[in-house]
Amino acid sequence: MAESFKNMFDKPFFGRFVNDLSLVLQNMSVDKFVTLVMDEEWENRGYKQRIAHITTVLHKFMPTEYKEAVAKIFKLLDCVKVRLLDFSKIDDKNFNLLTLEYGVILDHYVERYGIEDYETSVKAIERITQFTTCEFVTHAFIVKYQDEMMKQMLAWSKHPHWGVRRLASEGCRPRLPWAMSLPKLKENPAPIIPIMENLKNDPSRFVRLSVANNLNDISKDNPQIVIALAKKWKGQSENIDWVIKHGCRTLLKQGNHEILNLFGLSLNDNISIGDFKILTKRIKMGDSVEFCFNLNNYNTEKRTIRLEYGIYYRKMNGEMTRKVYKISEKEYKGNSITEVNRKHSFRPITTRTFYPGIHQIAVIFNGCESGKCEFELVE
Structure with a gap:
């Protein structure tokens, strides 16, 4: 840039x-x-x-x-x-x-x-x-x-x-x-x-x-401080609700339960992730990793669900660091199974250096992380 x-x-x-x-x-x-x-x-x-x-x-x-x-x-x-x-x-x-x-x-x-x-x-x-x-x-x-x-x-x-x-x-x-x-x-x-x-x-x-x-x-x-302000401001107007929702995006990605609950995104035993798999187990720098999963809403009523995924990037020292990306936040019908497909690019960018080796992906719903799947990034 x-x-x-x-x-x-x-x-x-x-x-x-x-x-x-x-x-x-x-x-x-x-x-x-x-x-x-x-x-x-x-x-x-x-x-x-x-x-x-x-x-x-x-x-x-x-x-x-x-x-x-x-x-x-x-x-x-x-x-x-x-x-x-x-x-x-x-x-x-x-x-x-x-x-x-x-x-x-x-x-x-x-x-x-x-x-x-x-x-x-x-x-x-x-x-x-x-x-x-x-x-x-x-x-x-x-x-x-x-x-x-x-x-x-x-x-x-x-x-x-x-x-x-x-x-x-x-x-x-x-x-x-x-x-x-x-x-x-x-x-x-x-x-x-x-x-x-x-x-x-x-x-x-x-x-x-x-x-x-x-x-x-x-x-x-x-x-x-932000959580207290969000609770204080919530419901005052549509514009203010947008401000606090956008202002709490990091807390939402972190899975902060107070903020998730404030926006009606609480955990529920009747929501789960199924059939999660990575379609491209080995990718080259510049390519995209592809994955898919099912979102299962076994509640009888519709539910608002925030869907995200976390990429566990390999660092230069071999350790992993997670970055969360939003997929959607919307209502899902009761007793429904929704298939979700996603791609994530590994083309070179100025804000991140990619290192070859094993990486991981996890699907996140309403702040709850599912199990991880691995893929390999090669030069």
């Missing part, structure tokens, strides 16, 4: 970026900017390294005084706003269209050159996030100014612009991917809770999604 992201910074991108900058900066030149950016080390830089380098080059063209540089950024946003979609409107289908393509550079500029000017930077973040996402920036400021920033995030949770409200949640996620770690909030997420209380029923789906993801982050370090 990072590889594809870093390739967005090409000459046409810089042409558009510099043309916009020239609206507020007199000394801009596309050729000069591109020459400085695409130096001899350019191809060797990763995504984050490229962002940092572009920001360094941008700084050469910006006013030396940080407050003046932020004023130029504000003028730039005013200039480009007239040709962009109305970012103040809630658009739950086209989030990517509401993102300024070079917003990440403006974000990083504030983080890099404004970390010592809290007041100016907070104003900049609030403005910029109405055009793009700023959650990586807020993490840096939370680390340095946690009390002040969390008060600000709480205020932002009531902001009229949905992008600012989303930042109030997304910007304090304890386990946000690619972002600076927030160890104090991992240990004690109490400052986050009032923010989520304000946003759990937000009119914007993107804001509610952020709340759900924040809940999921918290559940990995403080499951009881």
Whole structure:
């Protein structure tokens, strides 16, 4: 993913970026900017390294005084706003269209050159996030100014612009991917809770999604806090029920009985897995393992059943580690036997390294794992 992201910074991108900058900066030149950016080390830089380098080059063209540089950024946003979609409107289908393509550079500029000017930077973040996402920036400021920033995030949770409200949640996620770690909030997420209380029923789906993801982050370090919130919020509205269900997805995959029971997914002696078998006992890297089983519901009434499977991946040291994948969650008729077939790909991905050898699969229903079956992965 990072590889594809870093390739967005090409000459046409810089042409558009510099043309916009020239609206507020007199000394801009596309050729000069591109020459400085695409130096001899350019191809060797990763995504984050490229962002940092572009920001360094941008700084050469910006006013030396940080407050003046932020004023130029504000003028730039005013200039480009007239040709962009109305970012103040809630658009739950086209989030990517509401993102300024070079917003990440403006974000990083504030983080890099404004970390010592809290007041100016907070104003900049609030403005910029109405055009793009700023959650990586807020993490840096939370680390340095946690009390002040969390008060600000709480205020932002009531902001009229949905992008600012989303930042109030997304910007304090304890386990946000690619972002600076927030160890104090991992240990004690109490400052986050009032923010989520304000946003759990937000009119914007993107804001509610952020709340759900924040809940999921918290559940990995403080499951009881999330369980208590889920019980408190359950049934308040359809939107809130979706938020807590999505926010409890890790707890559901872990088979947490309190959460399973909360969503009507309790264990039942009359539900079982039968005729579980792996159809491809030996597969090569890049192929898929195929398996099938029967889901038996011997209850006289229909039952809601959450079906998952766990892959026990072999690690480099030979030990196994399980990852759970959802198949479905739906109602099954009483006195029914349902055949389920599934494939799982072992094509190369950037987020996991596959090691040859024996692997295992287990089927899981309502958090209960059935017996395991083995297959072999070969190079």
